[in-house]
Amino acid sequence: MNLATGRVIVARVMLASMAMVTCMQATPVHAQRVDPDVRALRAIIEKPETEIDLARAKLTIDRIIDPAVDIEGTLAKLDAMAATVKALAGPRAKSSEITRVLRSYLYDAGPWNNQQPFRYDLEGDPLGHSISGKLLATYLRTRKGNCVSMPTLFVLLAQKLGLEATFAASPGHVFVKYRDETGRWYNLETTSGGYPRKDESYQRDTPMTPQALKNGIYLRPLSRKESVAAVMIGVLLDHYTNTGRPERVIAIADVALEHYPSDINAMLRKGYAYYLLLRDFRKKYPRPSDAPIEGRLLFQALELNNRLWYEKAEALGWREPDAGADARYQEIVKAAKPN
Structure with a gap:
């Protein structure tokens, strides 16, 4: 789905519609709290930063999508995986050594993974659009x-191992940020073997504006709240x-943006949601004057909100992807060697 195609250009603005724009920019808090999904998300993201359990958060959100997700069983599996990595690394291993073992445990074939390493689904989902493929339980199974x-599995296991690892983003992509025992940050590209990649290679393959980098929407380590949101x-x-x-x-994007105001993906999804509402309106009234x-x-109001959220994203430095974006993305996931 190309969210950029959901943008509507507005030529006229009526003052009478502005009040409606204001009231439509966010779902009322009392209404959000009644919604069970929104209530579940707030229970996660409104905790203090240090109390957010990213593994439980991920599985709780995945279970909204697929009620068959076994939260406790999957958490136990993650604990067992982390224990195996810890044993393989040894009791005196440094952070960098544990990270190396974790990378090998996940992506190198060996007895520790029954010769079945984790791989990117290049055949079934080369552009990473499958919702099922984004669920942790699906990834563990397949x-x-x-x-x-x-990157989610890597970050969750890394944190269980006491490593300083989190998420980071480039346009249309998520990867791992890891800091070793010397305090140096590394980008780890989990879609192609967990090898380090330099910032410059992401800037080349997923171009981003200087404005976006200045505003911190790409390439920086995300906090736990930001990780949950984005x-x-x-x-x-x-x-x-x-x-x-x-x-x-719209209601769920409001929760994400409340706790991560520069969440570009939430802005784009919200703008696209208003486009979908506009499309439904036009089916009923092909001529709005009718x-x-x-x-x-x-x-x-729908037109103005649709434009508003794309403009907010652009103001932070986001730009619509060009024609070669998909091809460059596939090159990222095929590059299974360090730069």
């Missing part, structure tokens, strides 16, 4: 993932977009 599930809630936003629930997308006055005001 050992085929994408740029959401793959990486985990982002999958839920994709799910509800794909299943035609734009109102729910709608009753309340409907015309609603139409203009």
